[in-house]
Amino acid sequence: MDSALIPKGVKRCPTWQFVLWIGAVSGVLLWGVVAMVLIYFKGLNQTNMNNAYGFALWIWADLAVIALGGGAFFTGFLRYLVGKDELKNIVNYAVLVGFCCYVSALMILGFDIGQPLRGWFIFWHANVHSMLTEVAFCLSAYLGVLTIEYIPLILENRQINKVPFFHHLAHNMHEIMAVFAATGAFLSFFHQGSLGGVPGVLFARPFGYRTGVFVWPWTFFLFTWSAAACGPCFTIFITKLTEKIVGKKLVKDNVIELLAKISGWMLTGYIIAKIIDTVYWATVTAPSKGFAFMDFYTNNPGSIYGIWILIAEIGICGVIPAAILITDRGRKSKTALWLAVLLAIIGVCLNRWVMVLQVLAVPVLSFESWFTYFPSWQEIATTILPVALGTIVVSLSYRYLPVFPQERELNPYEPAADDVLEPETQELAEAELKPAQA
């Protein structure tokens, strides 16, 4: 039915199957929309946040998706600026996933503010000293960059590309993509960093506060670094997941292994820096404010924040994936690679979690105790909403756009005879030649 839109030479699932899949995801999406409507009309009392937990699930989700979306800027950076040419076979998908991540982040930020209609105040009344201002500016600008990077891919849709203008636009945009990749990398460095700065500058919150250089706390650099390290892991993870779902290979192993290797070394560097930062914070920064390291970790009934969370974040989800990814054998083993990218993703999400929620859970006044929080269903639904939306965008893109340049080569496919003979298709195929001649 929709075969005219599907890229040439590749096989896609039957339309009914695709509609069913989109329908199922839309059900989840609808659930999120209901929660969204409740939140917009009734206000943030629909959440389980409170005056101690001003930041909660949403801010965590923001930080996490942006870290995971970091695969887009870092892969683009490697492909266009460092010149790792093989990565052109995965950069489209990295950009697409990154685009979805950033749309999610902005959407969630839209829910999270108490007066959504005043959201533009962050630009209009911008306070340049606030990390959140930097986040807002760079995030919006970078979403623009990602859109620009995504547009040529849309223009390459079989039907759209028939329009000469779009065909040339796509071509020309590809030509100057390095400029946007560089802009994206620059913007990403700052907003990933300023997201790290969000907890890092809170000098009255001893769990989050870090010393640093000039106006940037160490978390500024650690967040950028971890996003560059774990973002590609997420790109690999989503690619592998897509391959599993559609049941065919889409990207060659050498491409994945190259990205995994770079990611592994980035992760190694990051985790060393993170350990140094943690030790310095635990032995110098926090004690200077009257806090012993173990004051921040407790397993008492009011708190889930035992020392296990630090071990899980740095050890299990940091050192282990780094060790796997820097070895050739680790990257080549299917299981080990899966495990490593999964752990790295969990690790960076855990890091964002503690840097938002544990900061607020720790009692600072000596006569208070640990604060507890569990999200309401409205918060959970609105957090899943952009994930469902992203899934739909990715599904549509995969079906109708040439996302994976190596797909045809890896999956030789002879269209069925009736497909070829279909007069409409024939006609379109002829029409397709025209722009090329022009």
Add this chain to the structure above:
Amino acid sequence: MKHEKAKKFGMVIDLDKCTGCGTCMVACMAENNVPFREDDTDKLISVAWMRVYRLTNGKPFPHTEECFLPRPCMQCEGHDGHSPCVSVCPATATDYDMSTGIVSQIYTRCFGCRYCMAACPYHVRQFNWWDPLWPEKMTESLNPDVSVRMRGVVEKCSFCIHRYQTATQKANLEGRRELEEDEYQTACTQACPAGAITFGDLNNPGHAVHQMVKPDPNHGGRPKNPKAFRLLERLGTNPKVYYLSSRKWVRRAGDNYIRQEGSQNHS
């Protein structure tokens, strides 16, 4: 007339006198149009600019002692006005006024991101999770000098800044530049039946607060008064609310210490 020195309004709360009666809270809510809800017992979603904490020394019966600790906004000066909450606001909806030392909040500019709440360790900043609603007729008792706040914005104790503005205008009309000490007092200060709260300009040697907590260079820049302390001084927030207590455990509860460390302070 010499150019007047910048003011630094501050508060001294004598915990030896505080009975925990809560009059300061009630006076504050009435003065500042703080709404109430049918169930306001979850203090974490309830708005109260002034909150009285109940501290205990943690000792078993019969050696248990209690202390009530009223907590307005600390109006942190930080380092050169770099208070924890002001610099983080992305929309410049709060600022540190160098001429009064008061941390403001512009309700109509706040868009409710709550970053300032995350920054404040005292839970002074509170969010309007609900629309403010007063029972019918009670709207007539609202204070016309203070705007009510809408759902979705952050608010906090303002040291009754509207009273300062009114008093200043009145003084200016009378041709005076300087306010008398009693011309600008906060609602909680005036309401306290035990006289536990003293309010005034910390920079003005004629004001009682100055005399009570005057910094002493021979005491590490801390007030000479051995009973004086501030909350979480070690974080560098530099609050302008001082507390007095003759009890050591109370003074020690004002900050965090690593085991035996810091016991020489507040002795």
Add this chain to the structure above:
Amino acid sequence: MGGAVGNAFAWDSYEACLGQTLGDRWDVLVEQGFWENTDFSQGRWADAFETDSSKFEFAGSQINALPAYNPVSPPGDESFYPLVLVPYDSMRLASGYIGSPPFLIKALEATILKGNDVLVEVNPATAAKYGLKDGRQATLSTPRGKAVVKVHVFDGIMPGVIAIARGLGHTAYDKFLAHKGASYNALSAVVEDPATGLDAAWGIRAKLGKA
């Protein structure tokens, strides 16, 4: 003060009277809120009371010699009601028939009212003995009645005693006050002192169990 009373009073005001009669101590009182006699040295506790136990006793041993004397126990069967419930007044709660207004209810500590439940003070030892957890609901029962309450584990209350704030459990007034908490009055009973015929109501036997 006016008229004959005013004329008879030798000072301009009561404050002036206090100022003169207390001398320096008055200044200290004004300034600090309390006055401490530094000359005072505390005697030995053992010598403090000339009672049989050398401790404070509400009634000395001589009272037992009175022919009609029988100690009055709080009402209730000790074996069934092992604890004693006593009322206390909170500074932030109107305890008479006049109810607390909304601002005062809002200003009430979270250790007295949570949701629609009054919190009763229970010593950690008592709480441990009866398996009660801080902040959890519990059923408070006395020979007179039952109420659902929440537990506030607090060191300041004597083991074996439950303390409940007076002034809650109203059925009258508006939604800000009515039907919140439980009233001590509805749970207490009066016993008559056989010697004097007066009411002796200083507590009631009670039981506190998991709700």
